[in-house]
Amino acid sequence: MTHQINWEFPQALEDEAIYILRETVAQFEKPVLLFSGGKDSITLVRLAQKAFYPGKIPFALLHVDTGHNFPETIAFRDWLVNSLGLDIIVRNVQDSIDQGKVQEETGKYASRNALQTVTLLDAIEEGKFDACIGGARRDEEKARAKERIFSVRDEFGQWNAKMQRPELFDILNGKINIGENVRVFPISNWTELDVWNYIVREKLEIPSIYFSHEREIIERDGLYWPYSPFLNTTADEVPYRQKVRFRTVGDMTCTAAVISEADKLEDIIAEIMEAKISERGARIDDKRSEAAMEKRKQAGYF
Amino acid sequence: MEVLRIATSGSVDDGKSTLIGRLLYDTNSIPQDKMEALHAASKRKGLDFTDLSLLTDGLVAEREQGITIDVAHIYFSTPTRKYIIADTPGHIEYTRNMVTGASNAQVSLILIDARRGIVEQTHRHFFIANLLRIPYLVVCVNKMDLVEYSEARFNQIVEDFQQMLDNAGFKGQEVKFIPISSLYGENVASRTGAITWYQGDTLLEYLEQVSFDHEDRLHPSRFPIQSVIRPRTTEYHDFRGFAGKVASGHFAVGDEVVSLPAGTKSRIKTIEQFEKQLTVAHARESVVITLEDEIDSSRGNMLVKSSEVPAQLKEVSAQICWMDQQKLVAGKTYLLQHGVNRVKAKVQQIHYVTDVTNHVQVTGKTEMGLNDIGKISLKTAAPVFADAYHINPANGAFILIDEFNNTTVAVGFIE
Numbered sequence: 001m002t003h004q005i006n007w008e009f010p011q012a013l014e015d016e017a018i019y020i021l022r023e024t025v026a027q028f029e030k031p032v033l034l035f036s037g038g039k040d041s042i043t044l045v046r047l048a049q050k051a052f053y054p055g056k057i058p059f060a061l062l063h064v065d066t067g068h069n070f071p072e073t074i075a076f077r078d079w080l081v082n083s084l085g086l087d088i089i090v091r092n093v094q095d096s097i098d099q100g101k102v103q104e105e106t107g108k109y110a111s112r113n114a115l116q117t118v119t120l121l122d123a124i125e126e127g128k129f130d131a132c133i134g135g136a137r138r139d140e141e142k143a144r145a146k147e148r149i150f151s152v153r154d155e156f157g158q159w160n161a162k163m164q165r166p167e168l169f170d171i172l173n174g175k176i177n178i179g180e181n182v183r184v185f186p187i188s189n190w191t192e193l194d195v196w197n198y199i200v201r202e203k204l205e206i207p208s209i210y211f212s213h214e215r216e217i218i219e220r221d222g223l224y225w226p227y228s229p230f231l232n233t234t235a236d237e238v239p240y241r242q243k244v245r246f247r248t249v250g251d252m253t254c255t256a257a258v259i260s261e262a263d264k265l266e267d268i269i270a271e272i273m274e275a276k277i278s279e280r281g282a283r284i285d286d287k288r289s290e291a292a293m294e295k296r297k298q299a300g301y302f
Numbered sequence: 303m304e305v306l307r308i309a310t311s312g313s314v315d316d317g318k319s320t321l322i323g324r325l326l327y328d329t330n331s332i333p334q335d336k337m338e339a340l341h342a343a344s345k346r347k348g349l350d351f352t353d354l355s356l357l358t359d360g361l362v363a364e365r366e367q368g369i370t371i372d373v374a375h376i377y378f379s380t381p382t383r384k385y386i387i388a389d390t391p392g393h394i395e396y397t398r399n400m401v402t403g404a405s406n407a408q409v410s411l412i413l414i415d416a417r418r419g420i421v422e423q424t425h426r427h428f429f430i431a432n433l434l435r436i437p438y439l440v441v442c443v444n445k446m447d448l449v450e451y452s453e454a455r456f457n458q459i460v461e462d463f464q465q466m467l468d469n470a471g472f473k474g475q476e477v478k479f480i481p482i483s484s485l486y487g488e489n490v491a492s493r494t495g496a497i498t499w500y501q502g503d504t505l506l507e508y509l510e511q512v513s514f515d516h517e518d519r520l521h522p523s524r525f526p527i528q529s530v531i532r533p534r535t536t537e538y539h540d541f542r543g544f545a546g547k548v549a550s551g552h553f554a555v556g557d558e559v560v561s562l563p564a565g566t567k568s569r570i571k572t573i574e575q576f577e578k579q580l581t582v583a584h585a586r587e588s589v590v591i592t593l594e595d596e597i598d599s600s601r602g603n604m605l606v607k608s609s610e611v612p613a614q615l616k617e618v619s620a621q622i623c624w625m626d627q628q629k630l631v632a633g634k635t636y637l638l639q640h641g642v643n644r645v646k647a648k649v650q651q652i653h654y655v656t657d658v659t660n661h662v663q664v665t666g667k668t669e670m671g672l673n674d675i676g677k678i679s680l681k682t683a684a685p686v687f688a689d690a691y692h693i694n695p696a697n698g699a700f701i702l703i704d705e706f707n708n709t710t711v712a713v714g715f716i717e
Binding site: 008009010012013014015016018019022023025026049050051052053054055056138139142145146165166167168169170171173175176177188189191193194 | 374386405528532533541577601640
């Protein structure tokens with residue numbers, strides 16, 4: 001069975017997301033949007049712009065910068081913030097390392113992905129944010145498939161999968177106890193394809209690394225890793241140049257590339273529909289174990 | 303493209319997760335790396351087949367016990383439709399999660415193990431689907447391979463189910479019975495030829511042609527105000543718009559509306575969707591409405607058409623499903639959230655708790671426990687602008703929130 005591509009974006013998803021964003025602002029004192037520079041958080045920014053128009057977006061963006069981001073992502077972030085006149089708070093994982101709160105991983109799989117949770121939790125506490133809006137989608141990964149739209153976290157940012165509040169119809173209960181905060185997921189019901197179709201419909205700009213480009217890569221465990229000063233390599237891992245693109249935007253140490261010639265949105269979508277590898281299949285951080293995401297969520301990852 | 307939301311429910315081990323895995327597999331929705339992970343995981347468990355149920359049981363505790371604990375949301379699409387499946391637990395102790403999953407569904411998919419027929423959980427699942435007035439019900443009689451694809455067995459189960467339908471409170475559901483084998487894929491997305499006596503639609507064929515319920519557009523028009531947008535910029539100095547999602551019915555520019563509870567009248571000046579000006583907004587659309595006059599309205603208030611003003615209730619009778627470990631106590635005060643409006647509400651009386659298996663209403667109860675379904679009456683501190691659930695579901699449901707721990711403890715359906 002070959003898949004025909006449906007280019008039409010389901011409008012119901014936008015209406016639902018806007019409703020959720022408006023509820024978040026109405027029910028919480030100090031929401032913040034967790035911004036990674038990836039397509040999902042770019043979509044969230046667009047939805048926020050629409051939800052409060054002609055007013056301004058009534059919350060800031062929060063970016064936890066691991067220091068291992070693709071430079072293209074950071075350049076894009078700065079461009080977006082400037083062009084839309086947004087407020088942004090940037091917190092650095094390097095600071096958490098310098099404060100001795102976390103320790104850099106070692107070895108060839110070293111990444112700062114797990115470390116950023118500590119920086120994030122500190123930033124939430126410092127900013128007194130009671131709602132953190134995130135671009136996670138339920139189709140990404142099976143632990144995420146179980147998460148509510150308003151997901152309550154305790155003081156330690158922990159997610160208790162067995163004690164989730166029932167969420168009925170579109171009625172959202174954002175009442176929380178002191179010390180707790182809520183992770184809000186307005187695009188829970190979107191799939192990767194929905195996001196791409198939305199980007200096309202809304203003519204949104206995205207970081208250049210989503211499009212095919214030439215860069216240095218190495219091969220490891222059957223995946224194409226972007227070569228960078230942050231990646232610890234062994235002697236037999238020799239970088240070479242290759243035309244690639246990225247399907248997700250994470251750290252340079254945990255996001256694998258796909259070999260691709262797709263340099264237009266339409267080609268990217270066509271490629272996704274035929275792709276044999278799932279979106280998070282190129283996320284090295286998920287490969288650590290079958291329950292990798294669930295474990296990170298319990299620890300406060302978003 | 304439209305979105306069809308389906309809730310699945312079944313008992314322990316009746317193959318619900320396998321059925322969903324089969325739907326995904328047969329619609330080509332499983333990427334190769336996930337498929338390989340499934341093969342490997344199945345092998346590790348010592349199985350000689352690929353266990354498709356491993357796709358949906360996402361939590362460690364679920365994989366350990368081989369059961370579904372919480373609602374999982376699963377997505378797939380065909381060239382014509384996007385599907386969202388809320389896969390809900392079959393265990394009696396997770397009934398509240400089942401209600402959660404079912405609350406947004408247009409189709410309820412009930413699974414029955416052909417060997418066991420209708421069991422206690424089937425009654426409960428059907429009762430909830432019926433209470434929620436889910437318009438379409440698909441009853442999949444599964445594991446037909448284990449009863450030698452017997453037509454007589456299938457007919458017996460249909461007949462038993464028919465008895466339940468005869469006793470149902472709401473008779474307006476469209477019910478479809480399909481004999482399937484999710485393990486072998488018979489009548490899920492295709493026919494394997496094992497069943498010759500059934501010529502009807504496969505499950506996927508049926509889902510592809512279910513007509514969308516746009517009935518809520520014909521219901522009384524309700525617009526709960528989420529917030530007031532006042533930019534106070536030079537360009538929009540006097541702009542004052544009401545942001546919200548149309549709950550039911552439709553609103554058009556020029557319509558005369560009443561703001562509740564104040565009762566002030568005005569007319570709709572504009573309906574806006576970002577930079578677009580609309581002439582009409584339908585149920586489930588998120589918009590901003592501006593009015594001809596400056597009237598005092600804010601979050602929790604509701605705009606309705608002046609020809610369709612609902613009763614303002616301070617006494618509410620409702621069917622509720624209790625969802626908390628701590629019991630509901632008559633005389634206790636909770637927060638009632640109806641749409642985006644919250645009021646204090648005191649439980650006046652528990653009229654009865656329903657024994658859903660035997661359809662018996664047990665009276666004389668002073669408390670309700672986790673997963674109990676029954677009828678109560680509440681007195682509210684301020685009026686709620688609700689319709690009866692059977693007349694306008696989108697404006698007839700509420701939740702109860704415990705004031706002390708802030709958790710959602712019940713869902714209610716106004717009578």
